[in-house]
Amino acid sequence: MPAAGIETGGARPAQSYWNESWERLRANRIGMTAGILIVVLAAIAVMAPLFSLVLTHYQPQTINLDQTFAKPGAAHLLGSDELGRDTLTRLIWGARVSLGVALLTVALSLSVGTTVGMVAGYYGGWIDDVLMRLVDTVLAIPAIFLFILMSILFRPNAFTLAAIIASVGWGSVARLVRGEVLSVKQRDFVVATRSIGASDSRLMVRHLLPNVLPVLIVAASLGVGQIILVEAALDFLGLGIQPPTPSWGNMLTNAQSYFFRSGWLVALPGITIFITVLASNLFGNAIRDAFDPRLKS
Amino acid sequence: MAEAATAKPLTRAWTVNDPLVSVTDLKVWFPVASGVMQRTIAHVHAVDGVDLEIEAGETLGLVGESGCGKSTLGRTIIRLVEPTAGSIKFKGDEITHVRGGRLRALRRDMAMIFQDPYASLDPRQTVGDIIGEPIDVHRLARGKERQDRIRELLRVVGMNPRYADRYPHEFSGGQRQRIGIARALAVEPTFIVCDEPISALDVSIQAQIINLLENLQSKFKLTYLFIAHDLSVVKHISNRIAVMYLGKLMEVAPAAQLYRTPRHPYTGSLLSAIPIPDPAVELRRERILLKGDVASPVNPPSGCRFRTRCPRAKEHCAEEVPPLESFGQEHLAACFYPLEG
Amino acid sequence: MTQPLLQVQDLHTVFSTKEGQVKAVDGVSFELNAGETLGIVGESGCGKSVTALSIIRLQRPGRIVGGKVMFKGQDLTRVSEDEMREIRGREIAMIFQDPMTSLNPVYRVGWQVGEPTRLHNGLDARKAFSSAVSMLGRVGIPSAASRARDYPHQFSGGMRQRAMIAMGLTTTPHVLIADEPTTALDVTIQAQILDLLRDVNRDFGTATILITHNLGVVAGMCQRLIVMYAGKIVEAGPTADVFAHPKHPYTWSLLRSIPRLDAETHEPLKPIEGLPPNLVDLPSGCAFHPRCAFRVEKCSRDVPALLRVGDTQQSACWVTQSGTELKGG
Numbered sequence: 016m017p018a019a020g021i022e023t024g025g026a027r028p029a030q031s032y033w034n035e036s037w038e039r040l041r042a043n044r045i046g047m048t049a050g051i052l053i054v055v056l057a058a059i060a061v062m063a064p065l066f067s068l069v070l071t072h073y074q075p076q077t078i079n080l081d082q083t084f085a086k087p088g089a090a091h092l093l094g095s096d097e098l099g100r101d102t103l104t105r106l107i108w109g110a111r112v113s114l115g116v117a118l119l120t121v122a123l124s125l126s127v128g129t130t131v132g133m134v135a136g137y138y139g140g141w142i143d144d145v146l147m148r149l150v151d152t153v154l155a156i157p158a159i160f161l162f163i164l165m166s167i168l169f170r171p172n173a174f175t176l177a178a179i180i181a182s183v184g185w186g187s188v189a190r191l192v193r194g195e196v197l198s199v200k201q202r203d204f205v206v207a208t209r210s211i212g213a214s215d216s217r218l219m220v221r222h223l224l225p226n227v228l229p230v231l232i233v234a235a236s237l238g239v240g241q242i243i244l245v246e247a248a249l250d251f252l253g254l255g256i257q258p259p260t261p262s263w264g265n266m267l268t269n270a271q272s273y274f275f276r277s278g279w280l281v282a283l284p285g286i287t288i289f290i291t292v293l294a295s296n297l298f299g300n301a302i303r304d305a306f307d308p309r310l311k312s
Numbered sequence: 313m314a315e316a317a318t319a320k321p322l323t324r325a326w327t328v329n330d331p332l333v334s335v336t337d338l339k340v341w342f343p344v345a346s347g348v349m350q351r352t353i354a355h356v357h358a359v360d361g362v363d364l365e366i367e368a369g370e371t372l373g374l375v376g377e378s379g380c381g382k383s384t385l386g387r388t389i390i391r392l393v394e395p396t397a398g399s400i401k402f403k404g405d406e407i408t409h410v411r412g413g414r415l416r417a418l419r420r421d422m423a424m425i426f427q428d429p430y431a432s433l434d435p436r437q438t439v440g441d442i443i444g445e446p447i448d449v450h451r452l453a454r455g456k457e458r459q460d461r462i463r464e465l466l467r468v469v470g471m472n473p474r475y476a477d478r479y480p481h482e483f484s485g486g487q488r489q490r491i492g493i494a495r496a497l498a499v500e501p502t503f504i505v506c507d508e509p510i511s512a513l514d515v516s517i518q519a520q521i522i523n524l525l526e527n528l529q530s531k532f533k534l535t536y537l538f539i540a541h542d543l544s545v546v547k548h549i550s551n552r553i554a555v556m557y558l559g560k561l562m563e564v565a566p567a568a569q570l571y572r573t574p575r576h577p578y579t580g581s582l583l584s585a586i587p588i589p590d591p592a593v594e595l596r597r598e599r600i601l602l603k604g605d606v607a608s609p610v611n612p613p614s615g616c617r618f619r620t621r622c623p624r625a626k627e628h629c630a631e632e633v634p635p636l637e638s639f640g641q642e643h644l645a646a647c648f649y650p651l652e653g
Numbered sequence: 654m655t656q657p658l659l660q661v662q663d664l665h666t667v668f669s670t671k672e673g674q675v676k677a678v679d680g681v682s683f684e685l686n687a688g689e690t691l692g693i694v695g696e697s698g699c700g701k702s703v704t705a706l707s708i709i710r711l712q713r714p715g716r717i718v719g720g721k722v723m724f725k726g727q728d729l730t731r732v733s734e735d736e737m738r739e740i741r742g743r744e745i746a747m748i749f750q751d752p753m754t755s756l757n758p759v760y761r762v763g764w765q766v767g768e769p770t771r772l773h774n775g776l777d778a779r780k781a782f783s784s785a786v787s788m789l790g791r792v793g794i795p796s797a798a799s800r801a802r803d804y805p806h807q808f809s810g811g812m813r814q815r816a817m818i819a820m821g822l823t824t825t826p827h828v829l830i831a832d833e834p835t836t837a838l839d840v841t842i843q844a845q846i847l848d849l850l851r852d853v854n855r856d857f858g859t860a861t862i863l864i865t866h867n868l869g870v871v872a873g874m875c876q877r878l879i880v881m882y883a884g885k886i887v888e889a890g891p892t893a894d895v896f897a898h899p900k901h902p903y904t905w906s907l908l909r910s911i912p913r914l915d916a917e918t919h920e921p922l923k924p925i926e927g928l929p930p931n932l933v934d935l936p937s938g939c940a941f942h943p944r945c946a947f948r949v950e951k952c953s954r955d956v957p958a959l960l961r962v963g964d965t966q967q968s969a970c971w972v973t974q975s976g977t978e979l980k981g982g
Contacts, residue, residue, distance in 0.1 A: 515910070
């Protein structure tokens with residue numbers, strides 16, 4: 016006779032949502048390659064001084080008027096610019112700026128946007144109305160106007176630049192989070208947790224946030240590419256990081272005038288930006304495929 | 313500094329012979345917004361004047377079809393939905409508008425089990441955390457004692473205590489429902505609202521859960537409000553049954569009596585519509601087929617709500633709302649032209 | 654003796670999943686005769702829906718890997734996609750469970766109901782529409798002419814299901830497959846729809862395959878039934894006989910575990926112990942044996958075949974095939 020009562024089925028090992036998603040991510044070759052590339056770039060950026068010392072033997076700001084517009088070769092692996100500064104070194108140090116600002120911007124938009132979106136979605140009512148009107152307003156401000164204004168008022172360094180870009184970006188994060196919260200809020204387990212007496216803050220932090228996180232991760236990884244482009248564009252226009260601090264964007268600012276002297280000055284920063292943004296988009300897609308709960312069967 | 317556990321609500325002179333839950337003229341209306349400015353143009357009369365009493369230790373079944381308001385009624389009694397009007401009393405205390413600390417204390421005494429075993433458990437938490445959360449929220453136990461309680465709860469609902477480290481998605485629907493039941497029991501409640509607890513489960517599992525709920529009731533002296541649309545199940549598990557239609561009660565009676573001598577035409581047609589797994593019986597049955605569909609809860613019919621589908625409706629039914637009248641022996645029905653016994 | 658209308662012979666349909674291959678339909682054989690209503694009963698995952706979808710070749714992403722579906726002399730598993738399209742909707746029609754999503758919200762109901770006749774019978778838009786209106790009237794939709802101009806969201810669940818039935822019938826098919834047609838509906842509406850299906854079966858002579866998990870529905874609607882478990886048929890026979898003396902422990906236990914509305918006393922239910930089978934990791938031998946109150950040693954080793962047990966029934970069970978009666982406390 017079969018045993019009544021206690022069930023002993025289900026001998027599979029405990030697998031959380033995160034483990035499952037990680038495995039799915041690992042299985043995506045293109046995505047993982049892109050991800051590794053980004054990690055490598057980040058590592059290079061962090062170790063820029065080391066590279067300067069060991070690999071290229073140049074500092075990014077070292078001017079050498081004897082070796083202007085050098086082609087890629089033994090002395091300068093990727094050539095040099097109009098002031099004889101080594102392009103490879105500047106690209107490496109530029110990575111610090113681009114990736115650093117991107118990371119900071121993401122962190123800022125996510126924290127502000129999530130908080131606003133969570134509160135608006137959870138409480139609804141007039142709080143939601145007020146906050147969403149605020150978001151609408153922020154989203155309606157033409158970004159370029161804001162950037163120009165900001166860069167006139169402050170001298171942008173990496174931190175303020177990140178803050179400026181984030182000030183425009185947090186709005187869409189807030190909208191996204193609010194939408195997720197609205198749908199998750201309705202699910203039975205949230206009502207169940209309320210029914211046992213949990214407080215609002217407990218619900219928001221312990222239940223809503225972890226369930227909203229996947230969507231955030233996806234948005235963040237897809238947004239990084241965008242931010243790198245925006246930041247590069249700002250630098251290029253002279254609204255962002257100012258020379259002599261090298262960034263991929265401001266390396267392009269003067270490069271256009273010297274295009275016929277050395278096409279490398281345009282091509283190399285351009286290609287670097289392209290590869291980085293492509294890698295981050297591919298990785299972002301892979302993350303979305305792996306982590307997005309809505310794509311699960 | 314040790315934090316105090318949430319104390320259960322103090323009750324005045326309530327004894328076990330008084331009704332545990334007492335609902336008087338309860339109304340729950342939801343606004344319907346429309347237009348750019350989201351102005352309220354109408355209301356959904358989800359619960360529209362319900363009087364009900366639930367005795368300690370009994371199982372009151374609440375049946376009705378979609379849109380009748382039974383789920384809303386259950387959630388309002390347990391204060392997950394705000395009532396629009398009327399009063400709710402629990403153990404003699406008025407709880408209609410309690411907030412804050414008093415509401416929290418109430419949450420230790422009332423619990424709920426949900427319909428969808430896939431949506432009612434947080435997919436990001438382990439089973440142990442899900443069951444432990446009520447214990448944490450009310451500070452009922454810590455450390456080893458907490459672990460022991462969680463394990464004991466799992467055992468009580470028929471699951472292996474080692475499952476506490478697993479995640480909900482690793483379990484079947486029936487097992488998840490057991491986890492949900494364990495969570496409800498964790499606060500040590502007196503009263504549990506069961507909102508369609510078995511409708512989403514396979515037929516072969518439903519009986520397991522029904523038996524479990526019955527065993528738990530006698531073991532922990534629980535009172536159930538059992539909400540479902542399947543009258544066969546409700547009749548099996550309930551002492552009394554209340555039939556709802558469009559926000560109002562049509563009939564309330566002891567379970568066996570409701571089946572043998574229904575008074576309200578809606579009850580009659582509900583009973584005749586339920587398929588019975590017996591071909592001989594099915595062939596012989598007389599069906600009372602209703603015409604049309606359920607009317608809208610936004611604009612319910614005047615007088616008796618059921619009159620638009622009722623085969624016995626007369627002019628009077630449109631003019632006046634029939635009150636719940638007694639037909640002897642705890643049997644109430646709201647109908648001017650009830651079925652004969 | 655007339656030929657059966659539809660003959661399913663040893664059908665096998667599989668799904669490839671991350672965890673392994675799932676044999677959703679694992680050697681299913683049955684017949685459907687003209688004019689009759691056959692019930693396929695089972696719980697979620699037993700393969701009843703996939704069987705129906707395989708008949709009309711809509712089983713993707715599953716693959717039919719064996720067996721035949723004989724219909725009017727043709728093997729439906731082998732005909733070309735074009736020929737299959739001709740048959741779908743015209744000769745074999747299917748109604749699905751969820752009327753909310755089976756109708757396209759952007760087209761008027763009358764237009765959609767008329768689609769099969771436009772496709773198969775070559776009717777022009779106006780004639781198709783009026784034939785749709787008349788069919789909507791026949792399935793009990795009041796003011797059919799004006800309702801046909803409505804959009805699906807203006808119809809209630811019951812009415813949408815009626816519209817689906819109308820759509821299935823416009824081409825007067827030989828076979829109607831109804832996959833859980835009333836599961837998503839309220840019980841009083843369910844009674845109306847089942848009544849309609851009975852009328853349709855009587856008036857049009859359409860043979861019907863009714864798929865459901867509800868034994869009560871089967872009892873009232875079907876002359877014959879088959880019971881499925883883990884992709885196989887475990888019991889088959891005339892409805893009255895199967896209910897009166899079930900020959901498979903699964904059917905037997907299921908009938909005892911359902912609360913009956915007309916039960917006189919409150920007896921505790923006798924549930925089937927254990928969990929539904931994991932289709933990726935089926936038990937050895939008979940898939941039901943871990944939950945079976947009657948199992949013997951052989952059951953965990955050898956898969957029983959579906960054989961005649963008693964005069965009119967078939968059962969795939971070693972125990973009943975060897976003559977044991979199913980009884981219990």
